[in-house]
Amino acid sequence: MHSIKNTRFLNVLNNEPVDRTPLWIMRQAGRYLPEYLETRKRAGDFMTLAGTPELACEVTLQPIKRFNLDAAILFSDILTVPDAMGLGLYFEAGEGPRFKHPVRTPKDIENLATPDPETELRYVMDAVRLIRRELNDSVPLIGFSGSPWTVATYMVEGSGSKDYHHTKRLMYADESALHSLLSKITTTTIAYLRAQADAGAQALMVFDTWGGILTPRTYQLFSLGYMQQIVDAIRESHSSIPITLFTKNGGMWLPAIARTGCHAVGVDWTLDLRDARALTQDTVALQGNLDPGVLYGTHAKIREEVQRVLESYGAGHRHIFNLGHGIHQFVDPENVQYMIETVHELSPAFHK
């Protein structure tokens, strides 16, 4: 693995020193980049873009070419998994993702396929292989999936939701059906992440976007418990591949997340890294947590807030700089460039 030229990101995950804080950006290959919009237009629709290895590779590399980033992340979507399970993912213009066949009843759940990723999600693995070849070991490639809970909310609601009422109904009226669904998604997700690692992903991340809508107890039962199974499975089969867990709005649950045995925990901007570090006691690396809105600010403000994040983590080599959530689509890439330069300039002081 250490034939990679830029090892900062993997060093931090493996608890080894670095000269400065490594940096990547959630959703770094995305709509704020004009070159992304151009490729997306050429592809016609999102699924063609994500589903064509050459195009997925192209957009994955766009931010790497434009900026000095310390990791690439596969361009894909957390909903490719349920799509392969037979739900029929599609995107309406101006709307979020939707499924043709949402899963609501025990029978729907029983009928769900558990696809073989190397065949039914082969386009993802082909993209991973192609990206690795194109990256040529310049920076490591992160593979990812959604958390079973987060993926389940989309599968049950059929789209994004405000109150997740179908999912909550299942949770409180037919808990065992929800557990069956989560088990199927977990089985598929483990196979999917293993296949990404086999295809060349050098780190893995699980995005639990909607874990934060749960109670402490139901978070443990319906979200973290299944992420624990994923961490255990990957550690068993791919012990050299570090894995990061990220629950948005999960600040209060950081100690429990860190105890899963994951290598890093993503932190959103609603808590100080100082507190996140106190809660996790340096047992894991912390990834985050600039408010994505800062990138709408002036250079002076961006600098001030980057410094604040670095100081909040403090001295130590287990911090990966990132936003607290995905980059917004209306951000000016020039401000991203400035943020990156500022991290390069200011962070070495924390690694003396």
Place this chain on the structure above:
Amino acid sequence: MHSIKNTRFLNVLNNEPVDRTPLWIMRQAGRYLPEYLETRKRAGDFMTLAGTPELACEVTLQPIKRFNLDAAILFSDILTVPDAMGLGLYFEAGEGPRFKHPVRTPKDIENLATPDPETELRYVMDAVRLIRRELNDSVPLIGFSGSPWTVATYMVEGSGSKDYHHTKRLMYADESALHSLLSKITTTTIAYLRAQADAGAQALMVFDTWGGILTPRTYQLFSLGYMQQIVDAIRESHSSIPITLFTKNGGMWLPAIARTGCHAVGVDWTLDLRDARALTQDTVALQGNLDPGVLYGTHAKIREEVQRVLESYGAGHRHIFNLGHGIHQFVDPENVQYMIETVHELSPAFHK
């Protein structure tokens, strides 16, 4: 004030003992009630409903007539304030609230009116007076407003938002313009809440629905700081009117919220009341925090979760039972009835 027959709710706010845990439900006058839908249909649109004192009174009383609740809450909307400030509130079918004239520039902010509530929001005060007469001192009436921050997000975005990018842009690119806006909203909100108290509201609540999208520092600066001004002003002018603050997703900030001098703090379902109580040390009453999704559950599950909330708070008289957020529109009123009966049955054990 204690001519009121059911004093449980006010007792808890005033730190006096009660025989059982008082209970009301956020958005208790709402779409889950067939009688509400009927009145709403008769009104034609939401603004006519909220803007006609007789209709607002009618729907405010509907849940009081149907259930055995310990408080009524004025039927209105947090966006009546910016509507009176000249933004032109309207509702599109199936969409959330929108403004005809969003506020984006320093000039927009400068031009904002600060209305006199007794004239420009007279329909609200008339509703309060009518409701008090109709309630006939059976249960106390809660008046409310949005937090300045939450109201500002709608005023700047012009509608609900996913990433609040206009507001964040203002925050990080023109902080002083945002402070001007928040000051104007705060001035208006203080006058509005005082007018509600003068018209007969016996308790006040400030809903900070979107404080949870801020960082710890910007929450203090842009949300809590302005709620502090409201608490100070109401305590000064209306020292006998208890005031409750509720920041959704503000669990980690409970100690700071409690320190404002408010009488109660609303708690969403993402943390245990046990932890909320430890964080606030019985300096305030706690209001919450059943997951609204529980009301989709079986009776057995509702009972289990009600017991869990009561046990989580534990013995003591400073708990107001409520949901952790507004009741969902697809809930069966029969399940609400069962939840209420269960609180009546199980809570006296915590007040021995």
